[in-house]
Amino acid sequence: MTKITVFAASLIAACVLAAPAYAQSVGKKTGANSALGVTPSTPDFVKVAAMSDMFEIQSSQLAEQKASDAGTKSFAQKMVADHTKTSSEVKSMVSSGKLKGVELPTDMSSSQKSMLDKLKGLIGADFTKQYHSDQVSGHKDAVSLFERYGKGGDNPDLKQWVNKTLPTLQTHLKMAQDLDK
Numbered sequence: 001m002t003k004i005t006v007f008a009a010s011l012i013a014a015c016v017l018a019a020p021a022y023a024q025s026v027g028k029k030t031g032a033n034s035a036l037g038v039t040p041s042t043p044d045f046v047k048v049a050a051m052s053d054m055f056e057i058q059s060s061q062l063a064e065q066k067a068s069d070a071g072t073k074s075f076a077q078k079m080v081a082d083h084t085k086t087s088s089e090v091k092s093m094v095s096s097g098k099l100k101g102v103e104l105p106t107d108m109s110s111s112q113k114s115m116l117d118k119l120k121g122l123i124g125a126d127f128t129k130q131y132h133s134d135q136v137s138g139h140k141d142a143v144s145l146f147e148r149y150g151k152g153g154d155n156p157d158l159k160q161w162v163n164k165t166l167p168t169l170q171t172h173l174k175m176a177q178d179l180d181k
Contacts, residue, residue: 037148038148039148039149039151039152039153040145040148040149040153041154042099042102042153042154042155042158043101043102043103045145045149045153045158045162046090046094046099046102046104046158047103047104047105048145049086049090049142049145049146050087050090050104050105051105051107051108051109051112052112052138052141052142052145053083053084053086053087053090054087054105054107054108054112055108055112055115055116055138056079056080056083056135056138057079057080057083057084057087058108058116059115059116059119059131059134059135060075060076060077060079060080060083061076061080062116062119062120062131063075063076063079063127063131064076064077064080066122066123066127067127067128067131068124068125068128069128071179072128072131072132072179075135075175075176075179076131078172078175079135079172082168082172086165086168089161089165090104090161091104093157093158093161098155098157098158099155099157099158115134118130119131119134129180132176132179132180135172135176135179136173136176136177139169139172139173139176140173142169142172142173143166143169143170143173146162146165146166146169147166149162150162150163150166
């Protein structure tokens with residue numbers, strides 16, 4: 001074998017061996033954990049799910065005000081109601097002690113804040129198009145997060161709630177995908 005072949009084989013082996021460790025250290029929003037099927041820890045799941053709910057609620061409240069079509073407004077009202085409910089349920093699990101050592105975030109991620117700020121600056125069809133796009137991508141991320149925790153999560157109470165809630169999120173995703181049809 002040539003030096004280049006040995007080097008290439010060594011490099012590939014190093015990458016393959018490092019992938020699981022890398023996947024666990026990469027932030028949840030990169031998609032790497034989702035693509036690799038990595039189960040989030042309970043604190044990470046709660047943090048990401050709670051921030052997602054915050055974004056869903058605030059962006060949908062904005063859509064209730066700014067959207068021009070009845071379908072988008074109706075969808076937004078459902079998102080506010082459903083995500084307010086899930087937020088309340090998670091808060092209840094945290095405050096009851098069912099999720100020991102878990103703290104709820106007080107704000108959205110910086111990328112979610114940027115997305116919300118962008119929505120605030122849009123009007124008319126531009127707003128509607130961006131809101132629809134954000135809803136599809138946000139619900140894809142949420143469904144993936146819930147599926148991964150539902151399969152491999154370590155807290156039985158949270159895992160039960162996740163599996164009960166997942167069908168609603170899958171319905172939200174389908175509804176979001178159908179908004180532009």
